[in-house]
Amino acid sequence: MYIPPHFQELDAAEIAAIMEAAPLACIVAATPEGLIANHIPLLAGRDGALIGHVALANDMHRLIAGGQEVLAVFRGEDAYVSPNFYPSKPEHHRHVPTWNYQAVHVYGTISFQHDDHAKRAAVGLLTRLHERRVNGEAAWRMADAPADYMETMLASIVAFRVDVRRTLAKSKLSQNRDERDHQGAVEGLRATGHGGMAGRMARRRTGPT
Secondary structure, eight states, rough: OOOOOGBBBHHHHHHHHHHHHHHEEEEEEEEETEEEEEEEEEETTTTEEEEEEEEETOTTTHHSOOEEEEEEEEEEEEEEEEEOOTTHOOOOOOOOOEEEEEEEEEEEEEEEOEEEEEEHHHHHEEEEEEEEHGGGGGGOOGGGHHHHHHHHHHTTTEEEEEEEEEEEEEESSSSSHHHHHHHHHHHHHHHHHHHHHHHHHTTTTOOOO
């Protein structure tokens, strides 16, 4: 990922927030059949490893060797930025369209786990997190499903973990614009339905670079 210095994201808390807000990662790997990509929800375990699972029918766990490096791409909010958003545009017209976004690339080695304990842990951790976000105290639990049904479902998946080796993150939030044009971009994005992106830009303002 190309990351100019003024767009490099180094704040660990912000990187974690991007990943948590957009947990459906794209896992990319080279295989004997060429590059493959799978979109899989992931979460970071207590040891920092990424945890997830795939369907047993998904050839991903057969095509990727254990211990092989993979790339997990997390993409946060994004929005088109029009030159018309900049107050300085009528003065010199030296602006072109661009796109603001946040993204995190996580590189690590993958290991697949076929044992019942690992599969239950992967499903349990993922569902606990997202069910609580959606349903609060009424969150669905694995124990809510009949035991024989749950056994069948677990038999049809493969758990995995990615031990993280390095992380690259980018926050392209108009940091390279002066205060007036940055504020114009914030207001323009709010007016075009991108309030989330506008809010991130306003909170992260660091001044011209």
